[in-house]
Amino acid sequence: MSDLLAARAQMAFSLGFHIVFAVAGIAVPALMVLAEGRWLRHRHPVDLELAKRWSKGAAVLFAVGAISGTVLSFELGLLWPRFMAFAGPIIGMPFSLEGVAFFMEAICLGVYLYGWDRVSPRAHWLSGVGVLTSGTLSGAFVVTANAWMNTPAGFALAGGKPVDIRPLAALWNPAAPTEIVHMTLASFLSIGFLAAAIHAYRLLKRPSEFHRRAYTLSLSVGAAAALLQPFSGDFSARQVARNQPVKLAALEGQWETRRGAPLRLGGLPDDQGEITRYALEIPRGLSLLARHDANAEIAGLKSFPREDRPPVIVVHIAFQVMVACGTLLFAVSALAVLLAWRRRAALVEPWFLKLVALSGPLGVVALEAGWTVTEVGRQPWIIAHVVRVRDAVTPMPGLRYSLAAVVAVYALLSAVVFATLRSQVLGSRHAP
Amino acid sequence: MRLEDAVGACVLGALIVYAVTGGADYGAGVWELLALRDKRQSEVIERAIAPIWEADHVWLIAAVVMLFMGLPGAFTAISTWLHIPLLLMLLGVVLRGSAFVFRQYGSRSAAAQRLWGVVFSAASVVTPFMLGMIAAAVAAGRVPGADEARATSDFIAPWLSPFPLCVGGLTLSLFAFLAAVYLCKETEDAALLETFRRRAIAGGFASGAMAGVAFFTARAEAPALAARLGGAWWSGPFHAATAAAAVGALGCLFARRYREARLLAAAQVALVILGWGFAQYPFAVPPHLTLLQAAAPPLVLKWLLAIFAGGLVLVVPAFGYLMIVFKSRS
Numbered sequence: 001m002s003d004l005l006a007a008r009a010q011m012a013f014s015l016g017f018h019i020v021f022a023v024a025g026i027a028v029p030a031l032m033v034l035a036e037g038r039w040l041r042h043r044h045p046v047d048l049e050l051a052k053r054w055s056k057g058a059a060v061l062f063a064v065g066a067i068s069g070t071v072l073s074f075e076l077g078l079l080w081p082r083f084m085a086f087a088g089p090i091i092g093m094p095f096s097l098e099g100v101a102f103f104m105e106a107i108c109l110g111v112y113l114y115g116w117d118r119v120s121p122r123a124h125w126l127s128g129v130g131v132l133t134s135g136t137l138s139g140a141f142v143v144t145a146n147a148w149m150n151t152p153a154g155f156a157l158a159g160g161k162p163v164d165i166r167p168l169a170a171l172w173n174p175a176a177p178t179e180i181v182h183m184t185l186a187s188f189l190s191i192g193f194l195a196a197a198i199h200a201y202r203l204l205k206r207p208s209e210f211h212r213r214a215y216t217l218s219l220s221v222g223a224a225a226a227l228l229q230p231f232s233g234d235f236s237a238r239q240v241a242r243n244q245p246v247k248l249a250a251l252e253g254q255w256e257t258r259r260g261a262p263l264r265l266g267g268l269p270d271d272q273g274e275i276t277r278y279a280l281e282i283p284r285g286l287s288l289l290a291r292h293d294a295n296a297e298i299a300g301l302k303s304f305p306r307e308d309r310p311p312v313i314v315v316h317i318a319f320q321v322m323v324a325c326g327t328l329l330f331a332v333s334a335l336a337v338l339l340a341w342r343r344r345a346a347l348v349e350p351w352f353l354k355l356v357a358l359s360g361p362l363g364v365v366a367l368e369a370g371w372t373v374t375e376v377g378r379q380p381w382i383i384a385h386v387v388r389v390r391d392a393v394t395p396m397p398g399l400r401y402s403l404a405a406v407v408a409v410y411a412l413l414s415a416v417v418f419a420t421l422r423s424q425v426l427g428s429r430h431a432p
Numbered sequence: 433m434r435l436e437d438a439v440g441a442c443v444l445g446a447l448i449v450y451a452v453t454g455g456a457d458y459g460a461g462v463w464e465l466l467a468l469r470d471k472r473q474s475e476v477i478e479r480a481i482a483p484i485w486e487a488d489h490v491w492l493i494a495a496v497v498m499l500f501m502g503l504p505g506a507f508t509a510i511s512t513w514l515h516i517p518l519l520l521m522l523l524g525v526v527l528r529g530s531a532f533v534f535r536q537y538g539s540r541s542a543a544a545q546r547l548w549g550v551v552f553s554a555a556s557v558v559t560p561f562m563l564g565m566i567a568a569a570v571a572a573g574r575v576p577g578a579d580e581a582r583a584t585s586d587f588i589a590p591w592l593s594p595f596p597l598c599v600g601g602l603t604l605s606l607f608a609f610l611a612a613v614y615l616c617k618e619t620e621d622a623a624l625l626e627t628f629r630r631r632a633i634a635g636g637f638a639s640g641a642m643a644g645v646a647f648f649t650a651r652a653e654a655p656a657l658a659a660r661l662g663g664a665w666w667s668g669p670f671h672a673a674t675a676a677a678a679v680g681a682l683g684c685l686f687a688r689r690y691r692e693a694r695l696l697a698a699a700q701v702a703l704v705i706l707g708w709g710f711a712q713y714p715f716a717v718p719p720h721l722t723l724l725q726a727a728a729p730p731l732v733l734k735w736l737l738a739i740f741a742g743g744l745v746l747v748v749p750a751f752g753y754l755m756i757v758f759k760s761r762s
Contacts, residue, residue, distance in 0.1 A: 060537050066489070067529035073496050074522045077511030084500050085508040089728030092501020093735055099497055100743040103490045107750045115757045165728070167735050396515045396587050409523055413530045420537045 004390055006399035007079045010406055012375070014072055016368055017410055021065035023367065025105075026139050026184070027191035027221065028058040029132040032112075034217055036125050046209050050217070051128075052116075057421060058131070059113055064417050066106070071406070079399070083382050083392035086162060087148075090155055093167040094145040101138035105131055139187065140180045147175035150374065151243045152383050174243050178236040179374075185225045185232050186370065190363035192222025193329060197360020200353040212348060219347075219356065222363065223333035229326055234289065241290035244384060245299040247377040250312045251319035252286055253279065254300050261286040261298035266320055269312040274302055276316070310379040318372035325366035332359050435734065436727035439502035440716065442740050443495050444709040450491035451705060452610065452698040457488060459611025461528065461556020462604065463631060464549055476619045489525075502736045505726030506716035510566070513575045517562045517591050524559035527551055557604060564603030568596035568646075571708055572654035573718035595646065595653040602642040606701055609635030613681065613697040616690040629685055632693070636682045643704075656719065660711040670710070674703040 001009075032054040039047035073095075077084055108130035115124055148154075154170025155162040195218035202211045241248045248254070253269040253276035254261055263285025269276045287296040301309055332355060339346045346352055382389045433441075460477045500507040511518065531552035535545060569575060574590040612632035619625055650658040661667060677700035684693035712718055716726035727733060 056537065060533055063529065063533045063536075067526055067533075070489070070493055070525055070529075071522060073493050074518060077496070077500065077507055078515055078518055078522075081508045081511045084511070085504055088500035088504040088507060089502070089732040092497065092728070092732065093739065095497045096501060096736065096739045096743075099490065099494055100739065100746060102493075103743070103747050104750060106490060107747070107754045110754045111757055118757050165732055167732060394512055394515065395585070396512065397585075402519055405519070405523060409526050409530075413526060416530050416534045420534060 001400050003397060003399040004393050006403045007393050008389065010399070010403040011075060011079055013407060013410070014068065014075055015371065018065065018068035018072055019367060019371060020364060021061050021068055022139060023187035024061040024191050025058070025065045026135045026187040028054055028061060029128060029135055030188065030221055031195065031218055032058060033125065033128040033132050034221070036128055040121060040125060046213050049210060050214055055112055059109065060417065060420050062109055064413065067413070078402070079394055080382065080392045081394050083387060086387055087383060090162060090165055090167065090170045091145040091148050094141040094171050098138045098141035101134045101141060105134035105138060108134060136184060139183065143179045143183045144171050144173070144176040147179040148173045149382065150378055150384050151175040152386055157386070175239055178232070178239045182229070182232045182236050185229045186367055188221050189225035189229055189329065190367045192218050192225060193360040193363040196222055197357045200357040200360065203348065204350060204353050204357065216347065219336060222329070223336050226326070226329040226333040227337070230330060233326065237290055238292070241298070244378070246301065246304045246309060247315070248290060249299055249301045249304075250310045250315040250377055251373055253312065253316040254286065254298055255302050257297065257300040257303045259287065259297045260284040260295050263289060267316065269316050271312060307380065310377050315373055315377045318369045318376065322366045322369035322373060325362040325369065328359055329363055329366070332356065435730055435737070436503070436723040438737055439498065439727065439733055440709070440723050442737065443498050443503070444705065446491050446495040446498060448702045448705050450488070450495065451607070451701050454488040454491060455560065455607040455701065456611045456614050458556045458560045459607035459609065460615065461553045462608040463611060465553035465557070472621065472624060476615060476624060498736060498740070502728055502733055503716050503723065503726040504728055505721055509575050509577070509717050509721065510570060513587060513590050514566050514569055515587060517565050521559050521562035521566070524555040524562065528555035528559065531555065560603045560607045561600035564600035565591050565596040567708060568599035570717055571712055572596070572650070572657050575717050577717070577720035593653065595649040598642065598646040598649045602639065602646050605635060605638040605642050606704065609639050610697050610701055613685065613690070613693050617694060629688070633682060633685050636678065636685070640678060657711055661707065664710070666710060670703070670707055674700060674707065677703055
């Protein structure tokens with residue numbers, strides 16, 4: 001395995017691991033705040049129990065997210081020092097702001113976990129809101145740094161080096177607004193549905209007031225996000241069409257430059273033959289979605305030099321997976337809303353519980369698939385059209401050992417987390 | 433004060449706060465190695481660390497971020513040439529974090545707790561040692577500059593040599609000392625208190641010895657650094673202050689005045705790190721890369737300082753509130 005490939009694999013692995021805990025750190029506080037809010041209003045003991053158990057889950061997930069986040073901040077330098085030499089001053093601001101937000105989140109979580117009997121109920125609930133707000137903000141800040149890699153702004157190039165650096169313009173780059181919205185919704189969508197699936201599964205085994213409450217609360221959060229996500233996806237796609245046309249061409253498997261380009265469902269791109277086969281094509285669909293104009297011209301992959309194209313097969317398939325999962329969850333959410341309106345009791349009938357239990361985890365699949373689209377879709381660039389990945393990697397050799405060590409240690413960490421969450425959140429055999 | 437100097441001071445400041453808070457976390461892990469059979473000790477240690485654990489370790493990330501935003505030249509050189517100790521330190525951070533999560537929230541079975549106790553302690557020894565080695569490698573001018581870098585591909589020599597190894601040992605003993613001093617105030621059990629007190633005294637003497645050894649190896653291996661540490665205009669008063677803090681801390685321990693001992697021990701650690709900063713000035717990465725050369729453009733530095741100041745205004749009162757909430761014994 002080449003050093004470059006090992007570095008890319010290690011970064012991808014670390015990010016793929018971290019993202020699950022980062023979104024959990026955003027969404028689980030939402031669940032615990034909602035539960036505690038209900039407790040304060042209606043005083044059902046179940047809601048208090050729910051808030052407490054979810055807060056313990058949040059604590060574990062937050063701690064793990066902090067660890068994996070520390071790893072990433074080191075890996076930026078260990079694996080990509082030449083990228084950081086260029087980009088450090090430019091995107092240092094979102095990272096600094098993220099650090100402050102994270103610090104506030106840690107403090108608020110400390111108050112929430114240890115202050116149950118030591119502060120007023122109102123102050124306690126507000127500290128929970130503090131966790132939710134700072135967590136969401138810190139996620140938004142980090143995402144702007146990633147958005148900058150896709151649509152770099154806030155500097156000029158002189159002899160390959162950045163000059164005239166303007167940090168605010170870099171932070172509020174063209175892709176930032178759409179990435180923030182899409183990622184925030186994705187956090188609530190993926191974790192809301194995952195939690196709903198877990199509690200639905202438990203409900204299928206045995207009726208329980210605790211799991212029923214947990215299920216309805218998490219399903220509400222997940223469904224609300226899932227219903228909004230397609231609109232956010234539309235905004236994102238149009239932004240990508242404007243600013244990263246080669247990425248759009250790759251995720252759609254569009255090889256020829258065309259007016260009225262078709263939307264492809266499924267399909268397998270062929271790198272050598274420069275064609276996408278087996279797709280269900282909807283005429284003019286892509287032009288319509290990407291530019292809201294059925295006759296708009298879409299640039300095809302062939303109009304870009306081969307060395308500037310991302311790995312089309314990976315990007316296209318990941319995109320199809322993401323949209324398929326998102327669409328399915330949208331449908332489940334729409335159905336849930338319909339049932340809640342017409343026949344509430346059906347929400348906890350076995351057939352619907354099974355549907356949620358099976359489809360719920362797909363939110364996390366969509367999350368990972370979406371990140372694959374945007375990251376692999378930016379290749380071969382680490383800073384789109386400015387710096388290539390292969391020019392950014394560290395000169396240090398033997399990176400496959402570093403990869404092996406990180407994977408091994410994370411495997412251990414995952415085992416710990418799984419065992420801990422199981423006992424902590426789901427409780428013992430004697431739990432309600 | 434110039435912008436790049438202020439940024440250097442912020443990075444040093446973050447490392448000082450990290451050392452006197454998170455450093456004690458690691459030190460506690462070292463004592464656990466000697467206390468694996470004593471559950472009461474582990475409980476006191478866990479109870480002391482738990483609520484503020486994440487807040488402590490944020491300071492390390494703060495230092496890293498300020499370095500790559502404000503002194504990218506230094507960040508790049510250190511990340512490239514000290515890759516191996518940084519990676520080992522990182523693995524220690526992850527293992528320690530995992531052990532902490534597990535012991536705090538996981539299974540209570542005796543075998544599992546013992547296993548994780550060993551992992552926790554082993555990782556607690558590695559990370560401080562690596563931190564010290566990295567600092568020493570930088571201070572001693574062992575990190576190649578841009579011109580030398582083209583001629584060499586040795587990623588081991590910069591950090592694997594007597595002086596960095598001694599400073600690694602010094603860091604470990606300082607953190608262990610700090611932890612034991614802090615723990616004296618965390619328990620009312622007379623027997624436990626006595627154990628921590630004796631260990632704190634031992635740690636204090638060990639740190640003094642290690643500091644001496646480190647200084648002598650500096651004279652052999654990094655004469656420029658030793659000259660700065662020993663011969664600059666500020667050296668005399670500085671060393672006097674550090675020694676006073678160290679002796680004072682030990683004295684308070686003998687006199688069983690634990691609150692004062694804490695303050696003096698923290699002051700001693702802070703002064704050691706400050707001394708490192710002064711000895712290196714005006715270089716970010718001796719012997720060639722000055723703070724000015726390593727720095728980002730002035731606008732970026734101004735933003736960094738503004739965010740740091742704004743962050744403090746937000747975080748310090750919030751942290752104070754957390755301390756009040758937690759430390760109030762109900």
